[in-house]
Amino acid sequence: MDVNGAAAIISGGASGLGEATARELAAHGMTVVIADLNEERGKAIADEIGGVFVKTDVSDEEQVQVAVDAAVATGKPLRVVVNSAGIGWAERTVNREGQPHSLASFRKVIDVNLIGTFNLMRIAAAAIAKTEPVSEDGHRGVVVNTASVAALEGQTGQLAYSASKGGIVGMTVPAARDLSAIGVRVNTICPGIIDTPIYGFSPNAEEFKAKLVAPVVFPKRMGRPDEFAHLVRMLIENDYMNAEVIRFDGGIRFQPK
Numbered sequence: 001m002d003v004n005g006a007a008a009i010i011s012g013g014a015s016g017l018g019e020a021t022a023r024e025l026a027a028h029g030m031t032v033v034i035a036d037l038n039e040e041r042g043k044a045i046a047d048e049i050g051g052v053f054v055k056t057d058v059s060d061e062e063q064v065q066v067a068v069d070a071a072v073a074t075g076k077p078l079r080v081v082v083n084s085a086g087i088g089w090a091e092r093t094v095n096r097e098g099q100p101h102s103l104a105s106f107r108k109v110i111d112v113n114l115i116g117t118f119n120l121m122r123i124a125a126a127a128i129a130k131t132e133p134v135s136e137d138g139h140r141g142v143v144v145n146t147a148s149v150a151a152l153e154g155q156t157g158q159l160a161y162s163a164s165k166g167g168i169v170g171m172t173v174p175a176a177r178d179l180s181a182i183g184v185r186v187n188t189i190c191p192g193i194i195d196t197p198i199y200g201f202s203p204n205a206e207e208f209k210a211k212l213v214a215p216v217v218f219p220k221r222m223g224r225p226d227e228f229a230h231l232v233r234m235l236i237e238n239d240y241m242n243a244e245v246i247r248f249d250g251g252i253r254f255q256p257k
């Protein structure tokens with residue numbers, strides 16, 4: 001599908017992988033709506049790329065509807081949804097003091113990462129369904145969701161995060177089947193270790209990142225957000241990519257810790 005001249009909505013577009021994707025798609029002619037909680041960064045990036053920012057909590061129905069309405073209001077046909085909003089969490093099922101994992105923190109991670117992804121996908125897909133098809137095949141649009149390799153081999157203390165990302169992986173095939181009725185493809189990317197603000201900027205963060213890189217096979221470094229954004233564009237542009245879960249990880253396989 002040609003991205004030029006169409007609109008995209010990107011959750012988490014104010015930072016990291018979502019930001020890089022917003023820049024990539026705008027550079028290839030898309031009008032981008034950034035749906036994110038971070039107003040300052042979101043607005044600044046939207047201004048830079050000629051897009052629109054809408055302050056959005058992806059887990060909130062009304063706020064996501066407002067963001068999708070803003071994408072429709074750009075006057076360009078909404079064709080692309082990229083779910084990149086997400087939060088990390090580290091807590092053991094039973095901690096060293098013998099206390100069980102907090103239920104509230106588990107719910108919060110599921111709410112943002114999994115329910116937030118579903119929420120934007122469903123509301124944006126309903127808007128895409130109202131557009132004219134762009135190909136003889138009846139294509140109308142593409143959804144790209146962001147899970148994690150932690151969905152497949154979560155480490156110690158990643159239970160909530162892995163459950164949320166595993167849910168995104170699990171939704172991929174049924175979502176692609178459901179949305180085929182309206183000409184929408186769905187793919188999910190599972191990133192490994194990509195250098196974004198999610199790891200923070202403290203000296204500890206640098207140490208932590210160096211440790212994470214050790215099991216990467218090749219190239220022996222963290223991934224770059226622009227490499228992720230390139231993959232998103234490939235998944236949008238290649239019409240035969242559908243219902244796929246793609247590892248994007250330099251060959252890393254997580255160890256228990």
Ligand SMILES: NC(=O)c1ccc[n+]([C@@H]2O[C@H](COP(=O)([O-])OP(=O)(O)OC[C@H]3O[C@@H](n4cnc5c(N)ncnc54)[C@H](O)[C@@H]3O)[C@@H](O)[C@H]2O)c1
Nearest residue numbers: 012015016017036037057058085086148191193194196198
């Ligand atoms: N960076 C990595 O190594 C890595 C690896 C695997 C998966 N991921 C996933 O990729 C996605 C993007 O991660 P990133 O590294 O770019 O992180 P990031 O922290 O740089 O960006 C995440 C963005 O999501 C936004 N956000 C958080 N909660 C939100 C909510 N409720 N509603 C709307 N926006 C919200 C934040 O404001 C932020 O702008 C996440 O889902 C993350 O879990 C990242």
